[in-house]
Amino acid sequence: MLVDAHAHLLPRDYPAGSPACFPRMEPIDGDTARLLLFGNTRFRAREVFFDAERRVEAMDASGVTAEVLTPMPPLLRYDLPPADGLSLARHVNDFTATLCATAPDRLIGFGLVPMQDPDAATAELKAMREMGLIGVEIASNILGASIGEERFLPFFAEAERLNMPIFVHALPAPTGRLPRAATGTYVVGLEGTIAAASLITGGTAAKCPGLRVSFSHAAGGFPLIVPRAQYFWSGTWNEEPPIPDRALAWHDGPSPLEYARRFYYDSMVFDRRALRFLIDLLGHDRLLVGSDFPAMEREHPADRTLRSLGLPAPVLADITWHNAYRYLGIDPPAALGP
Known part of the structure; x- marks a missing residue:
């Protein structure tokens, strides 16, 4: 089995009389x-973005058993007026639920919410759950604000209460420090780093210990910088036992790396050496397969690079599908086989 935990959809249409925005x-x-x-x-959105039959055909061609479907990032438009943002979210969520209902064992839907209005976003989670959506996608920043800010805590707490996983997709924040050409490359790394770090430093990870969060593109540069935070917390290198008197930011409670190992990270890092590092630092139980399909083409088969690592069979099985169902908080369908 193989679950692609980072795949996208787009609705085929929008209702007549929709707001101009x-x-x-x-x-x-x-x-x-x-x-x-x-x-x-x-x-240009190919038919596979919105047609269930085409999606299943593409999955079969790549050796994918199931997909976690999230809206394409351009739909995460937090600059819309809150009422319009809620209307857009409801239309996209209804389309997602309908699409996934055509093949519920293979298409697993995540919805979106208007994070520009944290109260409305929080209130919408229960309705999404009731319509069959398993989780929710949010951007790595809300109009430039870090997702770890206190005002977003009730949203994360409600997702934890409802047992709904969250997928954080890197999106650019307002900045003039890099050219627009870097938006899809380097900015993704910066955004993932800040988003993951903000959930730790803002207290969300501590206050919502049961929250399940995954990050697109392995949270960018976060896995490389979190050992520095570990050093500041512990006063030691290589995750050796802490020496509080030498630490620069000692506090009781979990270490930065312990918090980092509560998150999930998709495998879309484009290099087997990067995957080995993630497995070594964060643990194979934290990794999910991700492809960004159909916005980007998958490898064929979708686990080609993972298999090239020569991982033990139980480790490979965890990364390719066990971890995904743990992250989703649901049992794998027995009908799909091992």
Whole structure:
């Protein structure tokens, strides 16, 4: 079995009479694809983005048993007026639930919420759960604000209470320090780092110990910088026993690395050496397969690089599917086999 825990969808259409700030999906002459128009976004969406039959065919071709489907990041538009953001979320969530209901063992839906209004976002989680959505996708920042800020804590606490996992997708924050060409590359690494660090330093990880959070692209540079936070906390190198008198930021409670090992990270780091580092530092039980499909093409088969590491069979099975169902908080369908 193999579960792709980072895959995307787009609704095929938006209802007539939608607010002017809503996306549009326009037909393309002579093509089954549709054109997403949303602000500055112009994106050709292949049929696989919104057609369940095409998705299952693509999964079979790549050796994927099940997908965790989240809305394409351009739909995480926290700059919309809160009421419009809620309307957009409800339309996308309804489409996601309907799409996933066509193959519930293979398509696992996550919804979105209007994080620009934390109270509305929190209130919407229960309705999402009741319509069959397993989890929720949020961006790595909310209009430039860190997700670890105190005002977002009730949202995370409610997700924990409802047993809903959260997928944090890196999105650029307002900055002029890097060119726009770096948005899809280096900015992803910066955003993942800040998002994961903010959940620790802002206290969310401590206050919501049962919360299950995964990060796109292995939280960017976070795995490389968290050992520095560990040194400041412990006063020692190599995760040796702490020496509080030497530490620069000693406090009682879990260490930075212990908090980091509560999170999940997708495997979309593009290099077997990076995967080995993640396994060594964070543990194989923290990794999920991710592909960004169909926005990006999968490897064929989807676990090609993972298999090239020569991992023991139980470790490979954890990364390719056991960890995903632990993160999701659901049992794997018996009908899909081992």
